[in-house]
Amino acid sequence: MKKLLIIGIALLLQTLATHANALDEKLKIFEPYLGTWESTFSNGAVDVSHWESTLNGTTLRTLHSINEGAYGGESLIFWDNKKQKLVFFYFTTAGFYTQGELEITAENEFVAFEDVTGNKDGITKVKSSSKLTDDKITVSTSYFKQGEWTAPESRSYTRSTKKVKFKEM
Numbered sequence: 212m213k214k215l216l217i218i219g220i221a222l223l224l225q226t227l228a229t230h231a232n233a234l235d236e237k238l239k240i241f242e243p244y245l246g247t248w249e250s251t252f253s254n255g256a257v258d259v260s261h262w263e264s265t266l267n268g269t270t271l272r273t274l275h276s277i278n279e280g281a282y283g284g285e286s287l288i289f290w291d292n293k294k295q296k297l298v299f300f301y302f303t304t305a306g307f308y309t310q311g312e313l314e315i316t317a318e319n320e321f322v323a324f325e326d327v328t329g330n331k332d333g334i335t336k337v338k339s340s341s342k343l344t345d346d347k348i349t350v351s352t353s354y355f356k357q358g359e360w361t362a363p364e365s366r367s368y369t370r371s372t373k374k375v376k377f378k379e380m
Contacts, residue, residue: 233268237290237297240315241271243343249371250350258366259373280304280378288313301325304377309337319343333357346370 234242247261260275269289276283284303291298297313311325325337336355341348348368354361 234264234271235268235290238264238268238271238288240319240321241288243319244348247371247373247375248348248368249373250366250368252366258368259371259375260368261375274375276375276377280376283375283377297321299323305331307331311337316340317342 241262244262245264247259249260250258252258256277257279258275258277260273262271262273264270265272265287266289271286271288273286273288274283275285282304284301286299286301288297288299290296294312297315299311299313301309301311307327307329309325309327311323314322314324316322320340320342322338322340325339327334327337334354334356337352338355338360339350339352341350346369349365350368351363351365353363
């Protein structure tokens with residue numbers, strides 16, 4: 212009897228934990244992205260990114276840090292009822308932020324369009340596409356800078372056990 216009670220409590224806790232982390236229907240496409248990912252860029256920089264459900268599943272939160280906190284940022288992605296679109300805000304340790312919209316283009320694939328505020332390098336817009344296949348996220352990003360778009364930069368992320376780190380102030 213005691214064993215059955217313990218098993219029952221364990222199943223209940225697991226069900227509650229799963230429900231607490233469940234994503235709203237509008238965010239379901241991001242479910243396979245949940246967890247921690249890592250990419251080593253062509254210049255040797257290492258980006259660690261963590262995706263999680265927050266605010267009772269109504270918002271997706273992403274955190275990332277490059278080179279253990281040399282640069283980092285946080286995004287909040289949610290469904291905007293007025294716009295009837297997925298929107299997001301991205302805040303950085305470099306003092307600039309972006310706001311944008313996401314378009315779902317296929318299963319496990321989306322495009323982000325961002326307006327940038329306060330970037331010291333003159334970047335005013337960003338366009339990126341992300342696709343998850345075979346447990347790998349491929350991201351391609353272009354920047355609008357000094358009146359023209361840069362060539363797309365691509366990078367791949369794989370699952371990681373590393374932690375997102377921000378430098379202590």
